[in-house]
Amino acid sequence: MTSKKTRINPSPEKVASFSPLSSDEMIQICDTLEEVWGMGKKEHDFLEDPLEGLIQTILSQNTNDKNRDRAYTALIKRFPHWEEVLAAQEEEVQDAIAVAGLSKVKSRYIRQTLECVRKTFGKCSLEDLKNWPCQKIRDFLEKIPGIGPKTAACVLLFQCDCPAFPVDTHVTRVSIRLGIAEKGDTTRKIEERFCSFLPEERFLEVHLNIINHGRRLCLSRKPRCLECPLSPSCAFVKTLK
DSSP states (O other), X not given: XXXXXXXXXXXXXXXXSOOOOOHHHHHHHHHHXXXXXXXXXXXXXXXXXXXXXXXXXXXXXXXXXXXXXXXXXXXXXXXXXXXHHHHSOHHHHHHHTGGGSOHHHHHHHHHHHHHHHHHHHSSSOOGGGGGSOHHHHHHHHHTSTTOOHHHHXXXXXXXXXXXXXXXXXXXXHHHHHHTSSOTTOOHHHHHHHHHHHSOGGGHHHHHHHHHHHHHHTSOSSSOOGGGOTTGGGOHHHHTTO
């Protein structure tokens, strides 16, 4: 436990004037994260169906993975076919996904997504999406109400095998503190930043490593800077000296 004299101020706003890191410096950060968390060396079990991945990502907004998975399992158990979600009463869908929180908003986004998919493809399936160019997939997804750059990037990366770098709250916070991104950058700009220096084959690895780092060390309220292997080069830590 840190004493009052060594307490870490968690505010990302404490990062000093932004000085862009070089590509070599950013690659070194990503290499260190891989050494620590090793997500590039692990086997990953992601949903293969783009629509399933999209619905799951909607459920993941503002909640943790455990609640997301519980809500998704409850939803498909209650409604084995996506057409049944559209035919159900709004309250029934809300009840099924309640554990994920924000059920009114998420149920509306899920139903709007299914309606858009059925209107476009004639059925509640996005399998044909895998045959589209990556940019066309992104454009289509981001036109659906409630689907932003992060959610679209998740489907692109995890289900469509397209180069994309999802930016969530963990990626944003860690990137700003390390000096990879600047406070106030949009998720799109942060994604473009990573895509500018990382080879495409490392997008998945680095995305997952940063999320792990944000969940275990670079915490929002009480970052564990004294335990972080990136502390010597971290822009945030330098403001504490």
